[in-house]
Amino acid sequence: MADYRQYFQAVLRPRSEHAVEEFFALSGRYSNFQKETCFIRYLARYDYKGVLERLGMWEKDDRARQSGYVYVPALARQPDQGALETYIKLYNGGKWQLPFRFENRILEEAFETSFRETLEAFHRSRGRAEESIVRNFAVKLLFWIDQYFPRLFVSTQKISSFPKFACGGVVKLPEYLFLCLLYRMGCDVLYVSESQDVGLEDPELLGLSVVVEGPDRPPRPVVVSTPVSTPAAPPPAAQQPARRPVVTPPPRRQTSSPPARESRQPMPYEELAKLASSVVMLQVFDDQNQCYKTGSGVLINSSGYILTNFHVAAGGRYYGVLLEEETEVFYTNELIKYNQDLDLAILRMEKRRAPIPIYRGPEPLVRGQKVVAIGSPLGLFNTVSDGIISGFRTVGRRSMLQFTAPTSHGSSGGALLDVYGNLIGVITAGFDDGQNLNLAVDYQSILEFARGLL
Known part of the structure; x- marks a missing residue:
C-alpha cells in the first residue's frame, strides 16, 4: 500500500479530543491497487474510557461492520490448545501457509510479501535467531490473521470498503507488528492507550505510525437537553457537509482514595496462602x-x-x-x-496471572515483623511457611532481609510477604549449618531493578 504518513500527519492534529471521529472520517483514495492508509497511536489520557465506549458504539453499527470496521478492547492473546496445533501446522517450520486468501492475485502477492516482511522485522528487531521464538510469533500472527482478516476485508477482489481496525490493550512488539501488517495491507489502524505508548523502541517501526495525544485535562461535563418539538429539517447536503456524530462521554466519576496501609487489617494466613x-x-x-x-x-x-x-x-x-x-x-x-x-x-511467559504487589511503604520494615515465605523447596511445589524478620544485612550491593520462615534448596526466587500480602523480598539464600537463617533481597533493591516493568 502507498505510504502517506506526511499527508496524515498534516491532516491529524497532534492533540485532539475527537480522535475517534477524525479517524473514522479519514478516507484515503484508492487507485491502481494502492490506498492511502493511516496508522495512529492515540494517547487518550483522561478520556480513555470514553474513547473505548465510542469505539464500541461504532463497531455495533451494521453499516460499519459491512464496511470492514473492527474494534477489539485488546488483541486476542493466543489460540486455545486445540487450535494451536492447527496454526503450528500452517507455519510448517517456516514454509508457512496463510489462513486467508485474496481472490485478486496482486493483493494476494502483496499479502504474502507483507507477511514475510513482518517475520523479518520481528527477527531484526529482536536480534535473536532461535527458531522457537520466531515460530511462536508466526503462530500468533497466523492466529490474528485468521481472527480479524475475514471481518476487515469483506471483499477479497478489491479493497473498496476502506477497512478500519481499532484496538486497546497492551501493545508490544508482536502486537505492533500485526498492526503494521494491517497497515501495509491498506487497513486504517487506530491504537488507543491510556497513558503509555507501545512497548518498543525501534525508530524504524515506530515511524510507520503517527502519535496523537488526547487532552491533558478531564473532559468538561456536557448537559444535553432533549427537544420536545420535532426538530427542523437539516439544510441540504450541498450547503452542509456530512459529519460523523460526536458522542461525548459522561464526566469521569471521582473515586475515593484507597485506604492507607495502617487502616487495613492483616490478612489471615489462609488468605495469604492463596497468593x-x-x-x-x-x-x-x-x-x-x-x-x-x-x-x-x-x-x-x-x-x-x-x-x-x-x-x-x-x-x-x-x-x-x-x-x-x-x-x-x-x-x-x-x-x-x-x-x-x-x-x-x-x-x-505468555500465560497471564494476577501479580503480587511490591511493598512501597510508607512505614519501614522492622525486626520482629511477621512474614510468610512461598516457594518450592526441594521441588515441593509452592510450600507456605511463616516466621519473622530477624535482621537486616548488606551483602555486596544487596540489601538483604534475614528471616526465620523455613526454606530449602528450590525456594530461591520465591516470595517473602508481609501480612498485608505485599512482596517485601525475593528469597535468595539459606545457611545449611544454621537453623532458620535465611536471606531475601529486599523490596528496595527489587524496585530499583524492576523500574519500568511494574
Missing part, C-alpha cells in the same frame, strides 16, 4: 533439553513477567513454568533482564 497462585516453580533446561535445576519465581505484573534470582536463571537455555491449578507446563526462553550483583532476573 501462591502468583508464585511459580521454575524448571531450568540445558542445551540437551535436560532439566538440571529448579527454583521459584514471583509474578510482578499482569503481562507475565516473573521475578526470580539470577543464580536460578543463569545458564538456562529455556525454562519451564509451573502454575497452580494448571496441568501443563508453560515454556519460555525470554530472559528479559538480569543483574548478577543484585542476584535478580526477570523472565517473561
